Amino acid sequence: MSADTRPAMDTPEQPAAPAGPTAILHAVHDPLCGWCYAAAPLLRAAASLEGLTLELHGGGMLAGNRRLRITPQWRTHVLPHDRRIAELSGQPFGAAYRDGLLRDTDAVMDSGPPTTALLAAEALGGDSLQLLERIQQAHYVEGRRVADRTVLRALAHDIGLPEAGFDHHFDALAGEPTRQHIADSHRWLQRLGGQGFPTLGLERRGQVQTLDVSGWVGRAEVWGAWLRGLLTT
Template sequence: MILHYIYDPLCGWCYGAKPLVQAAQAVLPVLGHGGGMMTGANRQTVSAQLRNYVIPHDRRIAEYTGQPFGEAYFEGLLRDHTAVFDSAPPIAAVLAAEQIAGRGLELLGRLQSAHYVEGQRIADETVLQALAAQMGLDAQVFRQACMTADTEGHIKDSRALLSKVGGQGFPTFVLERNGQFTLIDIGPWFGKPQAFAQWLSQSLPTAEASSTAQTCGLDGCAH
C-alpha cells in the first residue's frame, strides 16, 4: 500500500498537514506529487493585496491545525514586495532531493517551515541551495539535479493524478492498494498526527473520503 500526497509548497493547508505526512511515513510509504499551484500565470509578486488576502486564511490554518506561523513571515516576507511566490523552484528542489537521496518530503517539510515560520524566499535558488546544504546534500549534485528535473512534466502528472482520483485541491491524500485509489479525508486529523498514524495502520482497507477536508484550490488558497 502507498499513500499518495498531492501538495504544493506554497499551500497553507499543506503546511498544516506537515505533521500528518511525517506521521504517515512511519506507517507506510508516502509519495509526494507537486501540483504547481503558483506557477506560470499564477506566479505572484508579494503585494499588499496578496498579504491581505492570505493572512486571514493563514491565521485560520494556524488555529485549525496548531501549526506555527512566524512574525518573520507575516511582517517580513509578506511585506517584501520584491519577493515572488512561485511553486516551480521549490518543487524542482524536492524532486532533486528525492532523486539524489530519497529525501524529497524531508526537504519539503524544511521548505514549508522556512517559508511560513522563518519568512524565507523559497523560490530563490540561493535559499534552496542553503536549505539543501543544511540537510547535508552535496551542493553541486543538488544544483545539477534541480536544473535537470522535469518539473513541468511532474506538475502535469500530478494534476492528472489529482483529476483521476477526484481530488479538489491541495493537499489531497490518496491511498493506493492493489491498483485501487481511495481518497482520504484528513480534515478530522489536523493537529492529531499520532492518532492519524494509528488510524492509518488500523483502517487502511476501509479509508473513505468525505467533504470536510480543508484544501487550497488548484490556483490558490481561498478557504
C-alpha cells in the same frame, strides 16, 4: 540431440526477497499551500508507518503563469487563512513571515523552483518530505524567499544533501521535467477527485482510495493510528 541424463544437481535454497511496501500514500500538494503546511504533520506520521510509502506530487499551485508577486492585497487575503491554519493545526507562523516576507513587494511566490528542489532531492536519494518540511519552515516561520535557488540550495544543505549534486539535479530537472511532473500531479488530482491541495489517496492491491484529511488536521497521532488500522484491513 540426446536428452541430458546427468543426475540433477541440488541447488541451494534462495532467500526470500524482502517484502516491499504494502501500500502507497499519494499526496498531491504544493510547497506554498497553507493547508498543505497544516497537513505536514499528517504526512510525517504516515511516512513513519511500516509498509507504507509516501509519494509526493507537486501540483504547481503558483507555478508558471500562476506565480505572483507579493502585494498588500495578498497579505490581507492570506493572513486570516494563516490564523485559521495555526488555530486548527498548531503549525507556527513567524514574525519574519508575517511582518517581513508578506510586506516584501519584491518577493515572488513561485512554487516551481521548490518543486524542482524536491525532485532533485529524490534524484539524490534524499528525503523529499524532510526537504518539503524545511522549505515550509523557511517560508512560514523564517520568512525566506523559497523560490530563490540560492535559498533552496541552502535548505537542501541543511538536510544533508551535497550542494554539487543538488545543483546538478536541479539543473537537469528544472523547466520541462518539472512542468511534466506538475502535469502528472494534476492527473493524480483528477484521479482522486480532488478539488485542491492537499489531496491524499491510498493505493493498495491495485485500488486507490481517496482520503479526506480535513478532520485530521491537528490530530497527527490519532491520524497515524487510524491509518495504521486501515492498512491492516
